[in-house]
Amino acid sequence: MAVTETTEGVLGAPALRREGRAKVTGTARYATEHTPPACAYGWPVAATVAHGRVTGIEDGEALAIPGALAVLTHENAPRLVEPDDPTLFLLQNDRVPHRGWYVALAVAETLEAAREMARTVRVGYDEEPHDVLVAADHPDLYHPEWANGGYPGDQHSGDFESAYAAAPHQLDATYGITPLHNHPMEPHASTALWEAGHLIAYDSSQGASTVCQVLAAMFDIEEKQVTVVAEHVGGGFGSKGTPRPPVVLAAMGAQHTGRPVKLALPRREMPAVVGHRAPTVQRLRLGARDDGTLTALQHDVATHTSTIKEFVEQAAVPSRVMYGADGIRTGHRVVRLDVPTPSWMRAPGEAPGMYALECAMDELSFSLGLDPVELRLRNIPETEPESGKPFSSHHLADCLREGARRFGWERRDPRPAARREGDLLLGTGVAASTYPVIVAPSTASVQSMGDGTYHVRVNATDIGTGARTVLAQVAAQELGVALDAVRIDVGSSDLPQAPLAGGSSGTASWGWAVHKACRELRESDGSIVTVDTTSDVEAQEDYARHAFGAIFAEVSADTVTGEVRVRRMLGVFAAGRILNARTARSQFIGGMTMGLGMALTEHSSLDARLGGFVQKDLASYHVPANADVPDIDAHWIEEHDPHLNPVGGKGIGEIGIVGSPAAIANAVHHATGRRLRDLPLTPDRVGVLG
Amino acid sequence: MIPQRTATSSTLTLHVNDTAHAVTVDHRATLLDVLREHLDLTGSKKGCDHGQCGACTVLLEGRRANSCLLLAVAHDGAHVTTVEGLGDEERPHPLQQAFHERDAFQCGYCTPGQIVSGVGMLCEAAEGHPSHATPAEALGHSTGAPARLNRDEIRERMSGNICRCGAYPHIVEALEDVAEDGSQAQRAQRAPRGSEVPA
Amino acid sequence: MRPFTFERAASPEQAVSAFAAQPRARYLAGGTNLVDLMKLGVETPEHLIDVSRLPLNEVATTQEGGLRIGANVRNSDLAAHPAVCRTYPALSQALLAGASGQLRNLATTGGNLLQRTRCPYFQDTSAPCNKREPGTGCSAREGANRDMAVLGYSEHCVATHPSDMAVAMAAYDAEVEVLGPEGARTVPAAEFHRLPGDTPEQDTVLRPGELISHVTLGPPPEGARAAYRKARDRASYAFALASAAAVLAVDEGGTVRHAALAFGGLAHRPWRARRAEEALIGARADAQSVGRAVDAELAAARPLSENAFKVPLARSLAVTLFTRLAENPTSPAGT
Incomplete structure (x- = not known):
């Protein structure tokens, strides 16, 4: 199958964003805009000292608030398997490495009650000296490997x-x-629920596959027991490249209370916990x-x-x-x-x-x-x-x-x-x-629907780059069909695994896989092809x-x-x-x-x-x-x-x-x-x- | 209904996008949270929750306002227009259409607030409101006639809506497209209120 | 946010009596700052008295030829009011330099005067702050103090008042009408806000339960021209690093008959520069004499570690405003 004249130039054309109508009319839903039945609300409690240990947490007043469901602390939160990223090892010990580190999580029936609970949780600290100012002559500077x-x-x-x-x-x-500070307009946020041992998280993330892998490891379950959805993401600029505290806290809160939990970071707490x-x-x-x-x-x-x-x-x-x-x-x-x-x-x-x-x-x-x-x-x-x-x-x-x-x-x-x-x-x-x-290995699949249309599936994330649109263009160009003959699904870890939207690598990485899948479909007799570009990426010239x-x-x-x-x-x-x-x-x-x-x-x-x-x-x-x-x-x-x-x-x-x-x-x-x-x-x- | 002095919640009516909703709200609930969590109208976004970004902008009695700073209980009987009320995917508002065509957004999170703010802003300009970008000369001879919107005026008047993706130049273009046919935008915003049905 | 009861006031008098019955009450008008502070836990009222629907939303001409502005007049409406634009341009300019279009649609005249400082330590309930919690100390004095006061501060508080509008009100000799348990009284706008002294928790001279009902502007001096100018980190939607409102009238020979100057961003209140004004009366409004006059005012400045820049900045704003006003006698606003 050759590229036909009608589709030449699909790639490079100024196609309109596929999700554009949904975004301008307000129907595009972001991470906390899914409200499962019986959904509860989480509000984190941030440390007010720069260095030290938590000596005690008084949550009686908070738990007496009408609508209060739970206060999670390092003493009662679900135990996690220690992740590679220590910033996610939350509520597991009494250590406070910096001001703003989360030391508790309030969960309540309503947003208003959760916020008030967080305000009334009293945390005692054993404070230790701190130092937060870098200078070119700081005596503790070292040369990292x-x-x-x-x-x-x-x-x-x-x-x-x-x-x-x-x-x-x-x-x-x-x-x-x-x-x-990155300050994407959508704060880091998650809605998490457990259904018969399966964790579902709507997460504001630049890469749902990574979030899925990290959550599975931390909660000690199989990756197939975790679904992470990041359909629309309100910007990230790097700060949502890997999981951040909301998804871990929401998942813990949901596990602890048996209720779906929705949690969005208060804007002013973001600088301390999402990276800078x-x-x-x-x-x-x-x-x-x-x-x-x-x-x-x-x-x-x-x-x-x-x-x-x-x-x-x-x-x-x-x-x-x-x-x-x-x-x-x-x-x-x-x-x-x-x-x-x-x-x-x-x-x-x-x-x-x-x-x-x-x-x-x-x-x-x-x-x-x-x-x-x-x-x-x-x-x-x-x-x-x-x-x-x-x-x-x-x-x-x-x-x-x-x-x-x-x-x-x-x-x-x-x-x-x-x-x-x-x-x-x-x-x-x-x-x-x-x-x-930068380019990373990715998988993708494409299916011929038999009616001249095609269905591309890849867990790319559209954080505002227009990934859906561009990947559909890649597929249409390679399949030799009109752009609207290509349907594309992105933004869920249940789709073929893909790397994050980061390092300006997303389109190249996902596009390579989509391109390869479409090419293999063209050359095959079947109706569906799933590919992996690992070997292609590794074989690149130097x-x-x-x-x-x-x-x-x-x-x-x-x-x-x-x-x-x-x-x-x-x-x-x-x-x-x-x-x-x-x-x-x-x-x-x-x-x-x-x-x-x-x-x-x-x-x-x-x-x-x-x-x-x-x-x-x-x-x-x-x-x-x-x-x-x-x-x-x-x-x-x-x-x-x-x-x-x-x-x-x-x-x-x-x-x-x-x-x-x-x-x-x-x-x-x-x-x-x-x-x-x-x-x-x-x-x-x-x-x-x- | 008149709230009782001992109650910390009240039942009230909000007319949202021409539909009357009877809601019982915690006094602490903001209009934004009622829209998003009670009425499932999630088009209005929560970016900062403190009036510092504009993502939550709605029209309150026809004027743009930060819904994150409005206690719902204080707005019993109010008429509110959200982005969902301006148009839908089949029949978008001209400014929604212009934002799409001009690619006046990337992540889309500030977008509903930008669009609602833009509609309100065009109305303010039509009503003769000056801005910080209005030259002192013109301000001193204010007659209340419609303000003319050059790019500096649009930029200043739209500065209450932060866009971290940096779509500002395209946002200005989208507003120029619609400002050129200002009557259209106003007509859409001033649409007669429809029948009121209980929620 | 603490749970609270709510009532809508039927009249200003009823609002005042309702407040008297509820020691932990707050009046709610536009809510742009109060709701913000309630979410932060800085304000924890147990009862809100909604005064936003009281019929205090008119801008009326007074018998003296001035304006009487209802406390509920929205900032955007006040800024756009033709009489304000034409006769009190510095007020219009100050309002338009503040906040954003949608915030100005909500914020009221009374509420704008009563907004609290944006000192980051005041807003952070985990930081010591004498204004929020008397006796805990001032985190700002030796902390991040770039935005703090250079004039009139005390060891207990170095916060600045954030309003633009109040600066213009002070320069125009506005008067604030308040209604309280003991009746009505009037306070000059320039004396409405306090210096922190030993009681930084008190921003204004308002007594408990008093409600602002109106702000009155006298007719401006014959031939006066005025302007407001603000310096800030970004081009819009930012608080002032420093600002100035100037009102000037000169006689035919170019001699200053009336000069009023107020600074924003320099102190715990809009800083009416009386010393500079006195030095200017009878002088010519040229760069040299204005500079001398403003220097006399700013000689009292005691910059903190990060905000020495405010002194030359304030001087530059004032000199520019006055000299432009003097140079452009036909323009209602000099800029």
């Missing part, structure tokens, strides 16, 4: 010190980023020749993790990929503090790491008197610098040139603080972007695979107030084949918007004395609002990379955030003449400029 993503903590090639010492141009600068982007202090040292080519590059990252889990934000890793130099040294130091456990937030590693690297490149270009686009063009490596591997494709230069053309970069006056419009100082900046291509991009930004800085706002932003990306122009554009500009927040508005801190996050709610942690976001534009290079996967995409969920903070910060320097290295660039840091 591995950073997140399976990267070696430290790596070097050539002789950095000699190359740096000999360099005619040197830059030594340190950049700071506060903790950051760890703060980083990043020192960059660059050595360059007169022509701007780099001879030395050092990227040192200091960050924190919790006392119960080592998570190292791999911020130095992009410096192993971006630019060549005679001597490159990259490394991470981490300190275990009494802080909530950090985890994935959109482009972990690349987002903060490229902020520091790309600001340093801007500083270098300024001191060299060289255009920052040109500086980057002169340093694009032939092969991946640290590994020496060939790139599967590399179109950063095209992104920079195309972006410069579209943005009007050639008209830029490089002098800082030279453009004024009323009270406003104006400036422009550029930064490069990168994100690795290439360095990365997406690249260039971000351009124009900002205004108000001389009266120090308020910085973005006026326009442009991203040009080379991310392989773009599978749906409409949803891809949304992901690119969405990532860039989160980068805008990281640069200008999002600020979190830990209270040294109390030990928890201070900015816990959406009134104090400033996610960008509509008025902060100008006309952001995203374009892409047609990139045909034969070394990827049959679908041809590199992943687009994260590259938009990478580079955006640096482009904005570089524009702030261009506008104001001030080199501010600590994000976010709020008025207290920018200051009155008049």
Whole structure:
């Protein structure tokens, strides 16, 4: 069966979201929007000390509240098999590793009663000293063996010190980023029920297969005794990549009370229990020749993790990929503090790491008197610098040139603080972007329904990426049928197992399996095919695979107030084949918007004395609002990379955030003449400029 | 009915999307929780539960409001429009259609609140309400005539609805599409209330 | 949230007497802050008296040519009222700079004045806070204090008042009419909120059971122009880092006849800058003399570890407002 003319171009077309009508009319149901009969409500109780042990829990007042069903604590909660992720080992012992750690769970007939129960549970603590503040000279910093993503903590090639010492141009600068919070609009939430030993959980998750496996192990049952449904998920940005406390608490509450239990995290408790982007202090040292080519590059990252889990934000890793130099040294130091456990937030590693690297490149270009686009063009490596591997494709230069053309970069006056419009100082900046291509094995099935239609089944998760739509496009293209001849089911662990929506890998991983299933169905005599791509993924050739991009930004800085706002932003990306122009554009500009927040508005801190996050709610942690976001534009290079996967995409969920903070910060320097290295660039840091 | 002074719950009537519902509610219950947990109208979302995100936006007596901050007991007899009342999958409201076509959302969780807020916002503009984006000159000569909505005005007026997916530019486009035919949006919002039936 | 009984007040007087019968009562109007605080456990009333349907929702012209604003007038309606837009532009601007469209549709004039600080430690019932629990200590003074006060704070409390509207009200010499068990009385808006002193739990001079019924604005001084400006972390939907409302009237020779200046975000109450105003009367409203006048006011500022930026920011806001108002004599609002 050949691809027919009528369906050519199904892949790449701007197809409308399949669940779009349901979402705009309010009929799409999320995790706590399923109410089984006799459903009860859970409300967690968070620790109010930063380090210590629970000495006693008084729940008499709570249990006397009308509608009270139970208070679960480490003394009476169901016993769990210890999971690999210690943040899920809840109510199993008296230990409090950080403020906000859950120490009890109230369950009641109504939401109102559950909340009041949680308020009236009295917890006694034996407090121990705590330390929550990381600094580049913290005495307990150590070099971890591995950073997140399976990267070696430290790596070097050539002789950095000699190359740096000999360099005619040197830059030594340190950049700071506060903790950051994912804050998806749907709080982490679950509805769990047990039916004859079978656990059903509607969960707000980026990967129901993983949740199913983890729950089965923790509750010591077979995976086939667990069904996890994640049909519609209100965003995650990494924080729902693996199970989080709500699903474990809801399942325990349901087991304990014999009732279905619904539980959504209160917004202000999320920062403590769903992961966060760890703060980083990043020192960059660059050595360059007169022509701007780099001879030395050092990227040192200091960050924190919790006392119960080592998570190292791999911020130095992009410096192993971006630019060549005679001597490159990259490394991470981490300190275990009494802080909530950090985890994935959109482009972990690349987002903060490229902020520091790309600001340093801007500083270098300024001191060299060289255009920052040109500086980057002169340093694009032939092969991946640290590994020496060939790139599967590399179109950063095209992104920079195309972006410069579209943005009007050639008209830029490089002098800082030279453009004024009323009270406003104006400036422009550029930064490069990168994100690795990740793909994981997946299964999928496709069935011919005998009437010209096909049914694709895969436990992909649509967290807002448009996975349903794009996978249907992959199937329609491969089957040679119209898009509406393909029905697709995603979002349940009862479907063929699939990896999570994370690491910008979902579409490539699931799409590969869907593509393979459709191809095998075409070539078979049967009506249904189920495939597994494990062997295909393992057989990939040894290439360095990365997406690249260039971000351009124009900002205004108000001389009266120090308020910085973005006026326009442009991203040009080379991310392989773009599978749906409409949803891809949304992901690119969405990532860039989160980068805008990281640069200008999002600020979190830990209270040294109390030990928890201070900015816990959406009134104090400033996610960008509509008025902060100008006309952001995203374009892409047609990139045909034969070394990827049959679908041809590199992943687009994260590259938009990478580079955006640096482009904005570089524009702030261009506008104001001030080199501010600590994000976010709020008025207290920018200051009155008049 | 008039609640008794010793009671901590009351029976009241809520007119939701042209249907009257007699509900007995805990005084602590918010309109949002009554919609979601009692009436199974889950289109209105709970994002923050504290008026900091706008996902719960409904029209209360025709005006947009954060339903998470409204105690249901204080709104006996009120007329409420939720996203479900604007249109359905077969006959969506023009703004629902515009959001779909403009891809003005990703995860969809803030979307019902954005759409209801947008409908309310267009009505406020038609009634001549100014905004923070309205130039001081225009404010000083306010006549109550309908406000003209450029992109800055739309952005400011829609800033009470947070979207973490970053769909703002598309949200603005969707609102522009419908604002250009403002009478249509208002007609839909001002639809006569239908027959009231007991829940 | 603690269970509570509920009643709807039939009249302002009945509301006041109902309150007197219920020592742990609260008045409920728009609810945008009270319900928020009840969910946090900061407010735990046992009885709510719904005053939102009382007929206090008119904006009327007074005999003196000012405005009498009912306590239940919604923030959005007040901001859009043509008389407010034209005659009290700084009030309109302040209202429109606050919260969001949907919150302004709910929030009332009286409730806006009575909103509590957004100090994160006040909102967190597990943190020490003298305002919430007198005697427990102030977590903010040596904690995250970027958003805290620089003027008029005490060792017991460094919180700021969050309202934008109240800042403009203070600059316009508004008066707050209250009704209480002992009858009605009037309090100047600029004195309605307190400094924390030894009793930070008291935000205002309201006595127990008193209900705001109206806010009255006198006619603005002849030829006065006014504006409000706010600096914040994001472009909309954020509390002020600092803000200022300025009212200015100059004579034909450019000499200041009337100057009123109030700051938001700097103190436990809208900070009426009397010292700066006195220095400005009879001077020219140029950058130099305004700067000198504001410096005299801000000399009393005692920044905390993270908020020294507020002093130059406030100065910049005030100087810009006054000099623009002086430069644009034909514009009702100077910005």
